Amino acid sequence: MSLARDVLEKAAAAQMMITAAESCTGGMVMAALTDIPGSSSVVERGFVTYSNAAKTEMLGVKPATLAAHGAVSEEVAAEMARGALAASQAQLAVSITGIAGPGGSEHKPEGRVCFGVARSETVQTKTVEFGARGRDNVRVAARDHALRLLRDEL
Template identity: 55%
Template sequence: MADLSGLAMSLVQQFTRAGRMIATAESCTGGMIAAAITDIPGSSAVLDRGFVTYSNEAKEDMIGVSVATLEAHGAVSRETAIEMAEGALSRSRADLAVSVTGVAGPDGGSAEKPIGLVHMALARRDGPTTHREFRFDDLGRAYIREATVEKALDALIAAG
């Protein structure tokens, strides 16, 4: 596992220099991405806000994920991740918003959506929204969540 603190430090330094801000929309990580960022002194210059949208209702109410999307594709889907990122961006002052939704286990997996499946989206004010799918091994809930935070920080650094 990567050094999350080191990644978050790099992100805060990079975004501070660039004068850019971030928002997060988190389901399976429950706020861990925002927590990793706010562990770094000076993070208030780059983190506008974080949305922890664990339930479908929170996804709908807080960041505008549509009921139709949730019914058609489920909470753990490409479509939901994209709507989460775009909703977080539209409800913030951020330049970039990252979203994650997945199955961290130990329960909840299926053949179509196994434990370790994570969808991540990155929405930008100055560009298109992108999506990535990860299939982490079922090495436990903590591993899947930390690996997801690492991928989100990496994506923000690459996009910043």
């Protein structure tokens, strides 16, 4: 059974709708879910917020949070997840913001991805260092990690 199918089945059993706020994955989480027939019963909507302006305008991420912590931070991931819930009819949200590469810096290396999971008032965040394994591999790893976070939360 695929990871995405498992998420859909668990969400359907819990009668929960899902949303995602994605930056570095550019919609890959929603694509994985909506590739499966019947996904419309639990996939509510998705947000691709690649720019800081999109994060602010679509999800309500505070400019002060972006200025203080940068887009690739658990603080921004938390606000993205909360904002996705607030801007949708979903009960569960996942957010992803990271540096897929190439590039990065000493303080924020390539392969660093921050995740948020929001359900009601609860938001959990996590940072994963996937390493400089190449843009495509980091994005796939981030997508799969986000799907696992959703599955585990369900």
